[in-house]
Amino acid sequence: MRRRLVISYLLLMVLVLIALETPLAATLASRETDRVRADRLADATRFASLAGPALRGGVPGPLGGELGSYHELYGIGAAVVDRDRRTVVTSAGWRGGPATEAALDTALSGQQSSGPESVWPWVDGPLVVAVPINDGGEVLGAVVTATPVGEVRRTVTAWWLLLAGIGLLAVLACVSTAFGLAGWVLRPVTELDAVTHEIAEGDRGARVQHRLGPPELRRLAASFNNMADVVSDVMDRQRAFVAHASHQLRNPLTALRLRVEELGPSLTDPDGRAEHRLALEETDRLALVLDALLTLARAEREENERVTVDAAAVAASRVDAWQPLARHRSVTLRLVTSGPAYARTVPTAVDQALDALIDNAVKFSGAAGEVTVTVRPADGGTALEVRDTGPGMTPGQLDQATERFWRAPDVQNIDGAGLGLTIVAVLVDASDGRLTMRSGQSGGLVAELWFPAPPGAPAPEPRTAAAETGPADADPVRA
Known part of the structure; x- marks a missing residue:
C-alpha cells in the first residue's frame, strides 16, 4: 500500500516536472539561439554597410581584411555576393551549402534571413545569417555568415543538464516527502492490521x-x-x-x-x-x-496465560490415575517416555487434554484392548500420542470430532457428553499447539497433541518408563 502511494505521488511529480521543464528547456534553447543570431545580424549589417562601395566600384577595398580578421577572431566564415550570385569577397575557410543558398535567396529578395529558429543539442548544422546590401532601395548583393553552433549546443546542453539536476532533486525530495506522508497516512492502517492479528491470536x-x-x-x-x-x-x-x-x-x-x-x-x-x-x-x-x-x-x-510443564511427568501422573478404570475395562494402559519433555501451555492443558483422550481411548478400546500413551520431543516441541485399538473413526467423523456435543452415530448409547475432544481442541489452540487425529495402521484411533517447547528447555535424557495393567472386569465410568 505504501509503495503504491509513493509511486502515485512520484508519477504525479514527474508529470508536473515534464509539463514545467519541457517548455522551459525549449525557451532556453531559443533564447541562446536568439542571442547569437542578434550578434550575427549586427555583424552582417556592418559588413553590408562596408560592402556597398565595393559592389558599386567593383573594388573590395578594406572589406577583405575585415572578413579575414572576423574569421580569425571568431571562427565565423562570411562572404559577399552580388545580385548575380557572384562571390565578391570571402573569408578564409568559407564553405557554402544548401542552408547558405536558401538564405541568399531570401537576402537577394530584400529581406534578412536567419536559420535555424533554435539550436538543439542534437543539431549539427551552422547558424546562417544573410543580410541584403541596399543602395537607394536597390539590392546590390548580400552578406552571408555561417556560425558554428558547437558553443551554442554546449550552452544549451548545460542549461538542460541543470534543469535535469533540479528535476532529479525535486524527485528525490518528492520521494522522501511521499514516504513520510504515506507513513503518516498508513500508520493507523498498519497498526490496525497488527492489532487485528493480535486479537485473532487471543490478545483481546x-x-x-x-x-x-x-x-x-x-x-x-x-x-x-x-x-x-x-x-x-x-x-x-x-x-x-x-x-x-x-x-x-x-x-x-x-x-x-x-x-x-x-x-x-x-x-x-x-x-x-x-x-x-x-x-x-x-x-x-x-x-x-x-x-x-x-x-x-x-x-x-485462560488462553493468554502460559506455564512450563514436564509433559512426561504429567502423562505419567494421568496414566496412573486412569489405571483403575483401565483395569475395570480389561484394557492394558501403557506409558512410553524418553525422559523429561517440557512444553509451554496454558495451565492444566496437558492434564485435561490427556484425561479426555485417555477416557475416550479406554472407553472405546473394549475388553482386552490396548491404549498406549507416548511422549517424545518432536518438531521443536513436545508430542503426546494416545493410540488405542478401538473401532476408530471414518474420515468424515474425524472432521466433525471436535464439534461441540457431536457424537458418532454408532456410539450414541455410550456414556459421554460430546465435549471431550472440543475441550482438547480449545486447550491446544490456546497453547499455540495442534491436535491431529488419524486412523491407526492396524485399526483404532491415534490422537496426537503437539505443544511448543519453552525457550531454553533442557535437552531430554534418554530414559524409558512404562506402566501397564492387566485385564480385570468392571463397569465403565466417565471421568
Whole structure:
C-alpha cells in the first residue's frame, strides 16, 4: 500500500516536472539561439554597410581584411555576393551549402534571413545569417555568415543538464516527502492490521492508538476500539454465563440426586427400581455435561496465560490415575517416555487434554484392548500420542470430532457428553499447539497433541518408563 502511494505521488511529480521543464528547456534553447543570431545580424549589417562601395566600384577595398580578421577572431566564415550570385569577397575557410543558398535567396529578395529558429543539442548544422546590401532601395548583393553552433549546443546542453539536476532533486525530495506522508497516512492502517492479528491470536486487550494519522483514520481507529470493546464484553458475558449457568445448575441437580437416592429403599416394585436406576444415570449424565461446560469455559478464559510443564511427568501422573478404570475395562494402559519433555501451555492443558483422550481411548478400546500413551520431543516441541485399538473413526467423523456435543452415530448409547475432544481442541489452540487425529495402521484411533517447547528447555535424557495393567472386569465410568 505504501509503495503504491509513493509511486502515485512520484508519477504525479514527474508529470508536473515534464509539463514545467519541457517548455522551459525549449525557451532556453531559443533564447541562446536568439542571442547569437542578434550578434550575427549586427555583424552582417556592418559588413553590408562596408560592402556597398565595393559592389558599386567593383573594388573590395578594406572589406577583405575585415572578413579575414572576423574569421580569425571568431571562427565565423562570411562572404559577399552580388545580385548575380557572384562571390565578391570571402573569408578564409568559407564553405557554402544548401542552408547558405536558401538564405541568399531570401537576402537577394530584400529581406534578412536567419536559420535555424533554435539550436538543439542534437543539431549539427551552422547558424546562417544573410543580410541584403541596399543602395537607394536597390539590392546590390548580400552578406552571408555561417556560425558554428558547437558553443551554442554546449550552452544549451548545460542549461538542460541543470534543469535535469533540479528535476532529479525535486524527485528525490518528492520521494522522501511521499514516504513520510504515506507513513503518516498508513500508520493507523498498519497498526490496525497488527492489532487485528493480535486479537485473532487471543490478545483481546489489544487496541489501536486513535490519535495517529488523518482525522478519517483516527475515527476509524476509535470505531474499531469501540467494536473490540463490545465484542470482548459480549464474549466475557457469554463465557461467564456458561460458567455461572453450569455452576448454578449443579446445586439443584445435586439436591435432585439426593432426593432420588432417598427414594431407592422405598421402592419394592422391580419396574420402579429400574426407573429409579435410570433416573440416577440421567442425573450423572447431566452432571458430566455441566462439568464439561465448566472446563470449556475455563479453558477459553485462560488462553493468554502460559506455564512450563514436564509433559512426561504429567502423562505419567494421568496414566496412573486412569489405571483403575483401565483395569475395570480389561484394557492394558501403557506409558512410553524418553525422559523429561517440557512444553509451554496454558495451565492444566496437558492434564485435561490427556484425561479426555485417555477416557475416550479406554472407553472405546473394549475388553482386552490396548491404549498406549507416548511422549517424545518432536518438531521443536513436545508430542503426546494416545493410540488405542478401538473401532476408530471414518474420515468424515474425524472432521466433525471436535464439534461441540457431536457424537458418532454408532456410539450414541455410550456414556459421554460430546465435549471431550472440543475441550482438547480449545486447550491446544490456546497453547499455540495442534491436535491431529488419524486412523491407526492396524485399526483404532491415534490422537496426537503437539505443544511448543519453552525457550531454553533442557535437552531430554534418554530414559524409558512404562506402566501397564492387566485385564480385570468392571463397569465403565466417565471421568
